[in-house]
Amino acid sequence: MADVSLRKVIKRYEDVEAVRGIDLDIADHEFVVLVGPSGCGKSTTLRMIAGLEDITGGDIMIGGDLVNDVPPKDRDIAMVFQNYALYPHMTVAENMSFGLRLKHYPKAEIRSRVDEAARMLDIAELIDRKPKQLSGGQRQRVAMGRAIVRNPKVFLFDEPLSNLDAKLRVQMRIEIKKVHQKVRTTTVYVTHDQVEAMTLADRVVVMNKGRIEQIGTPNDLYHHPATRFVAGFIGSPAMNFIPCRLEDSGGGLNIRLTDRIAFPLPPARAARYQGVTRTDRLLLGLRPEHIAELKAHPEPGIEPFEAVLDVTEPMGMETLVYFTLEGAQICGRVSPNAGARAGEPLRLAVDLNNIHLLNEVTGAVI
Numbered sequence: 001m002a003d004v005s006l007r008k009v010i011k012r013y014e015d016v017e018a019v020r021g022i023d024l025d026i027a028d029h030e031f032v033v034l035v036g037p038s039g040c041g042k043s044t045t046l047r048m049i050a051g052l053e054d055i056t057g058g059d060i061m062i063g064g065d066l067v068n069d070v071p072p073k074d075r076d077i078a079m080v081f082q083n084y085a086l087y088p089h090m091t092v093a094e095n096m097s098f099g100l101r102l103k104h105y106p107k108a109e110i111r112s113r114v115d116e117a118a119r120m121l122d123i124a125e126l127i128d129r130k131p132k133q134l135s136g137g138q139r140q141r142v143a144m145g146r147a148i149v150r151n152p153k154v155f156l157f158d159e160p161l162s163n164l165d166a167k168l169r170v171q172m173r174i175e176i177k178k179v180h181q182k183v184r185t186t187t188v189y190v191t192h193d194q195v196e197a198m199t200l201a202d203r204v205v206v207m208n209k210g211r212i213e214q215i216g217t218p219n220d221l222y223h224h225p226a227t228r229f230v231a232g233f234i235g236s237p238a239m240n241f242i243p244c245r246l247e248d249s250g251g252g253l254n255i256r257l258t259d260r261i262a263f264p265l266p267p268a269r270a271a272r273y274q275g276v277t278r279t280d281r282l283l284l285g286l287r288p289e290h291i292a293e294l295k296a297h298p299e300p301g302i303e304p305f306e307a308v309l310d311v312t313e314p315m316g317m318e319t320l321v322y323f324t325l326e327g328a329q330i331c332g333r334v335s336p337n338a339g340a341r342a343g344e345p346l347r348l349a350v351d352l353n354n355i356h357l358l359n360e361v362t363g364a365v366i
């Protein structure tokens, strides 16, 4: 078991700077997910930790040892890829034990490690099959089993579930979490899927254009995003962004969206935003769950307004409603019994206790 540290790590390919100076400390036993859009440098970062790519600048430490020049096979890591990379002519057991046999582990030790991993992954009855006799999900388990039997210091996963259908992906996600709860091996997991990141990670690292935007627990990132990129990337349906400005109103502060619509800010929020220049171009960041149907006895900070709905999407336990405000499409989440109908007005309410205010120019959350 080991911690992993990256210090100012850079990767350049000729004219592309794929990774632009990353600092990251991953604790022993921790499950860290690197998430971000395609091309943001996730795989490159993971491959540098694995030693599969040389680093252009900076340092990588595993278990306190500088590994910049240590070849992959001596880093004591195990990597699981999207395309399982199983040997087709070997059985499940042979695939899983391959690395250990190469290192001349005693037969009994190999046997017991393979049995243990197979039991953990629920593939014990498949042990004598060849990969082509397995489903995609089963192959993915074998690929994980092969990593587990090596008992490495660190697991590295690169989009391991991307080839599976949606239902199986959810199931395997839970399997991976169960396995980590048992073996507790330090894990770095790469995905472009923010739901996968949120559900698996102890801490999520949001990457954008070769840099780290923000690091935090799933709840940190959801409730306290630092930038517009993170605010918009984490959460589904995505956060709404509505152009707005602040205006003084009596002793308090209003947030003005349109000529017709302005909301008084609750005192705590007003105090927080008091220093913001009134003429600054701002964005109101509002998660869909903070736009709901108007209840009979609203709490303080919940303000009513009316909108004509463009589209409704019944999801069963809730209905998503879409309407337009100053040209922006806005999504809210209402009860299935709220009487939401496309083309008709609905009394809605905004929860101003849970807003985010962003600088429109810099994208920073204020």
Ligand SMILES: Nc1ncnc2c1ncn2[C@@H]1O[C@H](COP(=O)(O)OP(=O)(O)O)[C@@H](O)[C@H]1O
Pocket (backbone or CB within 6 Å): 013, 016, 017, 018, 036, 037, 038, 039, 040, 041, 042, 043, 044, 045
């Ligand atoms: N071998 C390579 N040669 C040149 N450019 C590369 C190479 N590998 C990756 N890149 C570039 O580096 C950037 C990051 O790639 P990658 O780490 O694979 O992104 P991600 O895994 O987040 O989708 C991309 O712009 C990609 O085109």
Ligand SMILES: [Mg+2]
Pocket (backbone or CB within 6 Å): 042, 043, 044
């Ligand atoms: Mg990738």
